[in-house]
Amino acid sequence: MASNKKIATLAGLAIALLAGRASAADNGWIDSASVEFGSGSKVRIGRLAVQKNWDAQWFASNGRHLSGYWDLSAAYWRGTAYRNVDGQHQNLAVVGITPVLRYQRDDKLGWYAEGGIGANLFSELYNNSDNRLSTAFQFGDHIGIGYVTANKWDLGLKFQHYSNASIKRPNSGVNLLVASARYQF
Template sequence: MPLALAALLAVTAPNATAAEPRTAFYVQGGVAEDAQSATIGVSRDWRWEKQYSFGRVTGQWQGEVGRWHSDSQNSTQVGLTPALRLHPNRWSESWFIEGGIGANVIFPKYNTEKKEFSTTFNFGDHLALGKRFGAQQQHEWSLRIQHFSNARIKRPNPGENFLQFRYTRRL
């Protein structure tokens, strides 16, 4: 909920300045208690940014397709997530903290020997620490923690937590 409130404040804040949107492609790998994942995706920067006393906030859309492999099945995950990035004033401009909550469809329903999702629709929320590099800041990496669950729409709702590494190439 605090992330959603921050997103609302950032989008509606006065004095927000236009930023030049960029598109990027990414690949990501992750591990969970009972699964491994491989993901490809595309992101698109929002056309604004906001400077606060603690740092600069930007945003982007992230769309992705992932494949989860567990001990008992393979599932495909398709998601769309709005994400906010904070570039803290006390850090180098190339470092960022990112968070987002998005909608995901995971089919067939995710099942392992220990966990069984009750819905194909799930939310995915993440928190990441990342760094941009390269002559035009066109490369970036991030270490991410992402949680998938259905927010108690239906039980059981065991959720799954992934530790992920992402490489992004900005155009």
């Protein structure tokens, strides 16, 4: 029951973040918002996030450069093999912040590649389908590709890995394939 309260709190936080999006975008605090869906070994996730672009360009050459953004996210995870028992469910809430590096065109349209490593806090310890994480704090890293359209939609696909970097064992890690749709204000 405490997990459901944590999930409800996380969902409320995500809604508040997105509801305040217009005001925050007007003030320059948020540049975009995204919705993501992913899956791994007997786990599905849904995530809402807001982003803030960095005002920096590195290694600019031939109309491309390296830049990045901050990503603040709230996610819901649903495992279907809690404690390695098929049909037993584990519901988790996860909040995270990730600095992301992106190699893209100077006009920020078309194809890009990106990668990031961030900090995440789980509502409880993950124990699903032979994967166990022994700490609520986890690093989340990803590599991905995507395409930004002329009408400000950013469609991406990324491989995501969660692990506590062996701070405490067991630490089998969790791998996910995640699809995202992001709208830039």
